[in-house]
Amino acid sequence: MASLSLPDCAVMLLFFFATVEAINSKKPNIVLILTDDQDVLLGGMTPLKKTGKLIGDLGITFSNVYVASPLCCPSRASILTGKYPHNHRVFNNTLEGNCSSKAWQKTQEPNTFSAILHSHCGYRTFFAGKYLNEYGSEAAGGIEHVPPGWDYWYALAKNSKYYNYTLSVNGKPQYHGQNYSQDYLTDLLSNVSLEFLEYKTKHVPFFMMISTPAPHSPWTPAPQYEKSFSDVKAPRNTNFNIHGKGKHWLIRQAKTPMTNSSINFLDNAFRKRWQTLLSVDDLVEKVVKKLDAIKELENTYIFFTSDNGYHTGQFSLPIDKRQLYEFDIKVPLLVRGPGIKPNISSKMLVANIDLAPTFLDIAGYDLNKTRVDGMSLLPLLNGMTQNVTWRTDLLVEYQGEGHNKSDPTCPSLGPGVTNCFPDCVCEDAYNNTYACVRTIATPADLQYCEFDDSEVFVEVYNLTSDPHQVINIAKTIDQEILEKMNHRLMMLQSCSGSTCHTPGVYDPRSLYGCCLWIFRRHRIRCHIRDYQK
Ligand SMILES: *[C@@H]1O[C@H](CO)[C@@H](O)[C@H](O)[C@H]1NC(C)=O
Ligand SMILES: *[C@@H]1O[C@H](CO)[C@@H](O)[C@H](O)[C@H]1NC(C)=O
Ligand SMILES: *[C@@H]1O[C@H](CO)[C@@H](O)[C@H](O)[C@H]1NC(C)=O
Ligand SMILES: *[C@@H]1O[C@H](CO)[C@@H](O)[C@H](O)[C@H]1NC(C)=O
Ligand SMILES: *[C@@H]1O[C@H](CO)[C@@H](O)[C@H](O)[C@H]1NC(C)=O
Ligand SMILES: *[C@@H]1O[C@H](CO)[C@@H](O)[C@H](O)[C@H]1NC(C)=O
Ligand SMILES: *[C@@H]1O[C@H](CO)[C@@H](O)[C@H](O)[C@H]1NC(C)=O
Ligand SMILES: *[C@@H]1O[C@H](CO)[C@@H](O)[C@H](O)[C@H]1NC(C)=O
Ligand SMILES: *[C@@H]1O[C@H](CO)[C@@H](O)[C@H](O)[C@H]1NC(C)=O
Ligand SMILES: *[C@@H]1O[C@H](CO)[C@@H](O)[C@H](O)[C@H]1NC(C)=O
Ligand SMILES: *[C@@H]1O[C@H](CO)[C@@H](O)[C@H](O)[C@H]1NC(C)=O
Ligand SMILES: *[C@@H]1O[C@H](CO)[C@@H](O)[C@H](O)[C@H]1NC(C)=O
Numbered sequence: 001m002a003s004l005s006l007p008d009c010a011v012m013l014l015f016f017f018a019t020v021e022a023i024n025s026k027k028p029n030i031v032l033i034l035t036d037d038q039d040v041l042l043g044g045m046t047p048l049k050k051t052g053k054l055i056g057d058l059g060i061t062f063s064n065v066y067v068a069s070p071l072c073c074p075s076r077a078s079i080l081t082g083k084y085p086h087n088h089r090v091f092n093n094t095l096e097g098n099c100s101s102k103a104w105q106k107t108q109e110p111n112t113f114s115a116i117l118h119s120h121c122g123y124r125t126f127f128a129g130k131y132l133n134e135y136g137s138e139a140a141g142g143i144e145h146v147p148p149g150w151d152y153w154y155a156l157a158k159n160s161k162y163y164n165y166t167l168s169v170n171g172k173p174q175y176h177g178q179n180y181s182q183d184y185l186t187d188l189l190s191n192v193s194l195e196f197l198e199y200k201t202k203h204v205p206f207f208m209m210i211s212t213p214a215p216h217s218p219w220t221p222a223p224q225y226e227k228s229f230s231d232v233k234a235p236r237n238t239n240f241n242i243h244g245k246g247k248h249w250l251i252r253q254a255k256t257p258m259t260n261s262s263i264n265f266l267d268n269a270f271r272k273r274w275q276t277l278l279s280v281d282d283l284v285e286k287v288v289k290k291l292d293a294i295k296e297l298e299n300t301y302i303f304f305t306s307d308n309g310y311h312t313g314q315f316s317l318p319i320d321k322r323q324l325y326e327f328d329i330k331v332p333l334l335v336r337g338p339g340i341k342p343n344i345s346s347k348m349l350v351a352n353i354d355l356a357p358t359f360l361d362i363a364g365y366d367l368n369k370t371r372v373d374g375m376s377l378l379p380l381l382n383g384m385t386q387n388v389t390w391r392t393d394l395l396v397e398y399q400g401e402g403h404n405k406s407d408p409t410c411p412s413l414g415p416g417v418t419n420c421f422p423d424c425v426c427e428d429a430y431n432n433t434y435a436c437v438r439t440i441a442t443p444a445d446l447q448y449c450e451f452d453d454s455e456v457f458v459e460v461y462n463l464t465s466d467p468h469q470v471i472n473i474a475k476t477i478d479q480e481i482l483e484k485m486n487h488r489l490m491m492l493q494s495c496s497g498s499t500c501h502t503p504g505v506y507d508p509r510s511l512y513g514c515c516l517w518i519f520r521r522h523r524i525r526c527h528i529r530d531y532q533k
Helices: 006-024 049-056 072-081 102-107 113-120 185-198 260-293 352-362 479-493 497-501 511-522
Strands: 029-035 060-062 124-130 152-156 165-169 172-176 206-211 300-306 333-336 344-346 393-398 434-441 444-451 458-462
Touching: 029 260, 029 352, 049 260, 049 300, 049 333, 072 113, 072 352, 113 124, 113 206, 113 352, 124 185, 152 185, 185 206, 185 260, 260 300, 300 352, 393 479, 434 479, 444 479, 458 479
Parallel strands: 029 206, 029 300, 060 344, 124 152, 124 206
Antiparallel strands: 060 333, 152 165, 165 172, 300 333, 393 434, 434 444, 444 458
């Protein structure tokens, strides 16, 4: 009997449609999980055991990841646009500093990666959690404002909170009180994310951004985690509770040793930060399991990162971010997804400005049509770590908040800066304004920073010999290297798009860098003056 019976035909038809579906759904899904204020250097990933297993062990862990600015709003703007702060023009956490301002909405928001994924790449997009600190302000259109490019929008009004908050649910307010089982924000984000995945449309790729309040203050853990890590204290590492002599004035003024109340406070904050991260770990596990259950896990990239680092007692500053040191500017980045080999790590110098071009590259969008300052990580994800030409330096820029010249008193904290606990140690001021070049090339691990303060202060660190940035070598480093780094900084501060990727001082594509690469092994000195211009 050669003729097909009806059931066989149905099977064949099913097979046919399944194949069409497989072809149509070839574009991978992307999930970005973004935490708030999670460091990587002081153990910030330690509580996230399941995340480590489900993303890191099954994908790639980047160990040199920096933020373009160590403050929530400028950093988030860099993630959304792929640009340095001097190009997206979000400089602090206030409307005046363009945080979620009308000017941001008009000039930057229409060009975020989500807007492009939505309009040009056929992605269905979902956002849940903290967006930009001033999101929802009346002066910026209130929570009715839903940024372009998001199909599903569950955004927190204003800054991170765990209870008693308002969400914009597609532009409509939804108030939440303080009943754990209905309101705990990290869990709620997990629930709405699973709901979105439940109703995903078969043929349409999706992008999800899940942006948790944890581990930001007020560090409210879920009830089941209130007793966790009861004996954990902030690490007493090399730069804990030491005087930052030879550093800029803000560090020099910090009282050393810190008072016991400051130390108790920061230990408590450290512990509570870890407790709040346990709920993030649960969220990650639930999202991964759900992706598996709906059979999308193999076709989904999952990115896990944070908006900036954090310190607890380093150089006698109790708690905050906003400083140029590794603990504040370095963040975790774990990625799993199609084609990424399991359990690998990369020391390549990457930054949060690379996320937007990476997402667009994954979606097949021509990056030449964008003006992003970052670079796609896709070649690194695909394992091309040998042949790829990669950057050797990055820019970090920060504009100090909270004080102005007519209000010079420190520690009287200005508008927007409320962390005057427990001992009012000054952690920021208008002149804590700086820009740095962070260089990581095979022969160099350096940081060069300039302050916009009355001393035009310069800090330079050789992280090869001084990984904890204790000794400022600005006065002892080779004068020619200092000059080269100064020129490089000026160039990066005005760079845009591809000019942000030109060869740095130590890049093998530059003459000096090339000399270092070739002659390093032969002990021939490369004199930088031979390679000017
Ligand atoms: C990943 O590597 C680490 C150490 O390199 C090892 O302990 C762990 O078992 C590995 N995990 C997997 C899933 O291969
Ligand atoms: C805010 O953004 C707009 C548009 O990019 C820009 O013109 C303006 O200078 C920015 N404001 C500040 C204070 O930088
Ligand atoms: C939430 O708001 C209620 C009522 O205003 C207040 O009593 C409670 O302390 C708040 N809870 C938190 C965690 O902020
Ligand atoms: C909290 O919400 C749960 C589930 O809706 C409900 O059973 C419980 O009574 C609520 N608790 C309070 C204190 O309102
Ligand atoms: C999340 O969903 C779980 C399971 O349905 C439920 O038990 C929990 O109360 C929900 N939490 C929140 C904050 O909505
Ligand atoms: C601060 O704590 C240290 C160590 O616990 C203790 O030796 C010291 O007496 C305390 N100082 C004050 C002023 O309480
Ligand atoms: C983008 O521009 C670069 C350099 O101009 C070129 O080599 C590359 O082929 C372009 N890519 C596409 C997809 O057009
Ligand atoms: C690097 O490029 C060379 C020549 O193009 C090629 O033979 C080699 O396989 C590449 N290596 C990797 C790791 O991609
Ligand atoms: C934020 O930046 C704007 C523009 O530079 C400035 O006018 C404002 O004073 C800053 N706000 C704070 C709190 O520093
Ligand atoms: C400077 O600070 C003073 C005192 O806090 C405040 O009254 C004034 O508005 C501030 N000026 C600017 C330009 O932010
Ligand atoms: C920075 O500002 C503070 C507060 O106004 C002032 O005390 C300090 O001298 C200034 N330092 C420099 C180097 O500009
Ligand atoms: C940094 O320190 C290393 C190790 O001590 C040294 O070899 C290197 O020359 C130093 N670099 C600079 C620029 O001082």
